[in-house]
Amino acid sequence: MSMGTVxxxxxxxxxxxxxxxxxxxxxxxxxxxxxxxxxxxxxxxxGIVEGMVRADAREYPMDxxxxxxxxxxxxxYNEALSGFYAGATAHLRALAEAGEDVxxxxxxxxxxxxxxxxxxxxxxxxxxxKVVPAITGMSAAWxxxxxxxxxxxxxxxxxxxxxxxxxxxxxxxxxEALVVMKIGRNLGRVRRALAAAGKADRAFLVEYASMxxxxxxxxxxxxxxxxxxxxxxxxxxxxxxx
Amino acid sequence: MSMGTVxxxxxxxxxxxxxxxxxxxxxxxxxxxxxxxxxxxxxxxxGIVEGMVRADAREYPMDxxxxxxxxxxxxxYNEALSGFYAGATAHLRALAEAGEDVxxxxxxxxxxxxxxxxxxxxxxxxxxxKVVPAITGMSAAWxxxxxxxxxxxxxxxxxxxxxxxxxxxxxxxxxEALVVMKIGRNLGRVRRALAAAGKADRAFLVEYASMxxxxxxxxxxxxxxxxxxxxxxxxxxxxxxx
Numbered sequence: 001m002s003m004g005t006v007x008x009x010x011x012x013x014x015x016x017x018x019x020x021x022x023x024x025x026x027x028x029x030x031x032x033x034x035x036x037x038x039x040x041x042x043x044x045x046x047g048i049v050e051g052m053v054r055a056d057a058r059e060y061p062m063d064x065x066x067x068x069x070x071x072x073x074x075x076x077y078n079e080a081l082s083g084f085y086a087g088a089t090a091h092l093r094a095l096a097e098a099g100e101d102v103x104x105x106x107x108x109x110x111x112x113x114x115x116x117x118x119x120x121x122x123x124x125x126x127x128x129x130k131v132v133p134a135i136t137g138m139s140a141a142w143x144x145x146x147x148x149x150x151x152x153x154x155x156x157x158x159x160x161x162x163x164x165x166x167x168x169x170x171x172x173x174x175x176e177a178l179v180v181m182k183i184g185r186n187l188g189r190v191r192r193a194l195a196a197a198g199k200a201d202r203a204f205l206v207e208y209a210s211m212x213x214x215x216x217x218x219x220x221x222x223x224x225x226x227x228x229x230x231x232x233x234x235x236x237x238x239x240x241x242x
Numbered sequence: 243m244s245m246g247t248v249x250x251x252x253x254x255x256x257x258x259x260x261x262x263x264x265x266x267x268x269x270x271x272x273x274x275x276x277x278x279x280x281x282x283x284x285x286x287x288x289g290i291v292e293g294m295v296r297a298d299a300r301e302y303p304m305d306x307x308x309x310x311x312x313x314x315x316x317x318x319y320n321e322a323l324s325g326f327y328a329g330a331t332a333h334l335r336a337l338a339e340a341g342e343d344v345x346x347x348x349x350x351x352x353x354x355x356x357x358x359x360x361x362x363x364x365x366x367x368x369x370x371x372k373v374v375p376a377i378t379g380m381s382a383a384w385x386x387x388x389x390x391x392x393x394x395x396x397x398x399x400x401x402x403x404x405x406x407x408x409x410x411x412x413x414x415x416x417x418e419a420l421v422v423m424k425i426g427r428n429l430g431r432v433r434r435a436l437a438a439a440g441k442a443d444r445a446f447l448v449e450y451a452s453m454x455x456x457x458x459x460x461x462x463x464x465x466x467x468x469x470x471x472x473x474x475x476x477x478x479x480x481x482x483x484x
Contacts, residue, residue, distance in 0.1 A: 018262045020263070021259045111385055142354070148359040158398040
């Protein structure tokens with residue numbers, strides 16, 4: 001019997017029509033579908049493909065043991081996640097070894113800040129794994145602003161809002177165009193760093209890019225210290241344009 | 243009569259199956275299709291949708307008046323392109339004002355280093371314009387390497403290979419993960435800058451990502467001073483992984 005393949009299928013930013021033709025085909029044909037979700041919730045990746053899954057598909061939700069309850073720096077965070085990924089891997093590997101293909105639903109692009117990479121690194125030497133790239137959340141975010149993110153030779157920096165404030169500010173000052181991911185509770189720090197870098201007045205907060213709740217707001221008009229997890233800050237480059 | 247809409251439709255990195263479901267639908271339904279191409283060639287964007295275009299669609303190739311014949315810094319380069327974009331805009335605007343929808347085929351993502359932005363900025367205040375984001379060439383490139391580009395809180399820098407060498411080196415040293423676009427004739431400079439930044443041994447050259455000619459090679463194994471225009475250099479981040 002030949003081995004099955006584990007497909008890490010990027011679903012893109014959230015709008016099902018922004019899935020690739022390949023992702024659409026793989027999801028609709030899948031007999032085994034796995035996806036990450038926060039325990040107790042239906043799962044955002046699963047939500048994107050609602051109505052597309054075969055009636056006879058077997059579904060394997062993978063519930064994160066922890067999301068924001070334990071700080072990242074706490075060794076228990078790493079331990080909990082490491083055990084979780086090992087367990088999920090063992091399950092997917094067993095399916096593939098039994099000859100079954102499995103589609104793992106991935107929000108965004110699997111190799112760009114995605115959870116799938118933690119499965120990929122544990123599976124790739126044992127069973128066939130294929131990755132389908134996707135439209136990133138940041139592409140949907142800059143598209144939502146209605147303006148190009150980079151012109152000419154603009155450099156783009158993609159930063160996590162979790163970085164320390166002075167480091168954020170230093171890197172923000174350097175790049176012509178900016179994307180800041182992982183805003184959530186880091187909004188206050190991101191705003192202060194942007195101000196220090198002289199870019200706060202050109203920044204936009206994009207919430208739920210490409211989803212029905214999509215909203216684009218100049219950062220200067222946003223009060224408070226937190227934003228939805230699915231928020232991205234965009235600062236457009238101003239480079240050469242004929 | 244209501245105005246037509248100009249659609250800037252991102253086609254993604256080159257593999258037609260990596261087009262979004264929306265792009266696929268818009269292209270197959272389009273009665274008017276416009277695309278950039280180098281004069282005398284069939285056009286790469288047009289090539290991606292070969293076999294998908296309606297038999298009765300009207301096609302409007304837009305031939306670049308200049309690509310690499312005149313240096314970027316020469317004022318004639320800017321003049322030639324500026325006149326070209328103005329002419330193309332006038333044509334698309336006239337179509338939309340006559341009630342026709344037009345699909346403009348865009349390689350990659352329209353708002354990420356694409357030519358469509360030069361039409362968008364000239365059209366947006368006059369006729370309805372909609373942009374469909376797409377999978378970027380860089381997503382296809384890092385997917386081709388078989389490894390995630392960013393882990394945990396890695397910062398990603400996207401740089402144009404056209405930047406001066408010291409500036410390239412300085413920015414390369416700073417970021418955990420790197421994408422260098424616009425390699426072409428800049429390969430030698432990019433290689434030297436990577437070496438100065440201590441990252442040459444971890445760099446991969448990806449040619450024609452997602453296309454049939456796709457090739458991934460450690461940069462250290464590539465001789466010479468130039469690479470195909472559709473080349474991207476990737477240096478993977480090494481961040482936190484549970």
